[in-house]
Amino acid sequence: MFTLIELPYASLAPVISDQTLAFHHGKHLQTYVDNLNKLIAGTELEKKPLEEIVKTSEGGIFNNAGQILNHNLYFTQFSQAPQAPNGKLQKQIEKQWGTLEAFQKEFEAKGTGLFGSGWVWLSAQTDGTLVITQESGAGNPVTKGLKPILTFDVWEHAYYLDFQNRRSAHLSALWSIVDWNVLERRYTE
Numbered sequence: 542m543f544t545l546i547e548l549p550y551a552s553l554a555p556v557i558s559d560q561t562l563a564f565h566h567g568k569h570l571q572t573y574v575d576n577l578n579k580l581i582a583g584t585e586l587e588k589k590p591l592e593e594i595v596k597t598s599e600g601g602i603f604n605n606a607g608q609i610l611n612h613n614l615y616f617t618q619f620s621q622a623p624q625a626p627n628g629k630l631q632k633q634i635e636k637q638w639g640t641l642e643a644f645q646k647e648f649e650a651k652g653t654g655l656f657g658s659g660w661v662w663l664s665a666q667t668d669g670t671l672v673i674t675q676e677s678g679a680g681n682p683v684t685k686g687l688k689p690i691l692t693f694d695v696w697e698h699a700y701y702l703d704f705q706n707r708r709s710a711h712l713s714a715l716w717s718i719v720d721w722n723v724l725e726r727r728y729t730e
């Protein structure tokens with residue numbers, strides 16, 4: 542039985558309004574959790590780790606499990622008092638993109654340019670090289686053997702109450718709440 546993650550903060554306003562956070566976490570993510578629990582009730586998947594379900598399933602089970610994994614990574618990467626970039630991840634980003642700003646620009650552009658609903662990801666390959674990828678629907682880079690580090694949700698439910706159609710403005714605002722200590726831990730663990 543999967544449960545809704547608890548948020549490690551009370552608010553992310555004004556970057557993400559309390560109303561958006563309440564709907565996104567308490568309604569959208571809760572629905573994915575409820576749906577997955579119904580779909581796997583009484584099957585062997587009940588005892589499997591979420592990531593394994595995402596890697597091995599399809600259809601409704603994949604969509605709901607993927608959305609839970611994606612949102613768990615998404616919600617836990619933010620902070621009201623975020624740490625600035627530091628450490629090995631920052632060095633690798635600068636090695637590949639030159640500057641943090643150049644990386645952020647490309648990441649935002651890939652998120653803005655993704656057609657329809659989905660996610661933009663920064664992930665690591667097994668040799669530590671970083672890649673930015675777009676996933677539509679509930680896609681997660683673990684299905685391609687990548688290690689997810691950072692993700693921006695570009696489903697309209699993530700920003701429509703606050704930014705309406707201005708997806709690009711929403712993505713660019715998110716940088717101010719990204720906690721780079723979390724990303725560093727994901728990259729180096």
Ligand code: MN
Nearest residue numbers: 694696698699
């Ligand atoms: Mn979402």
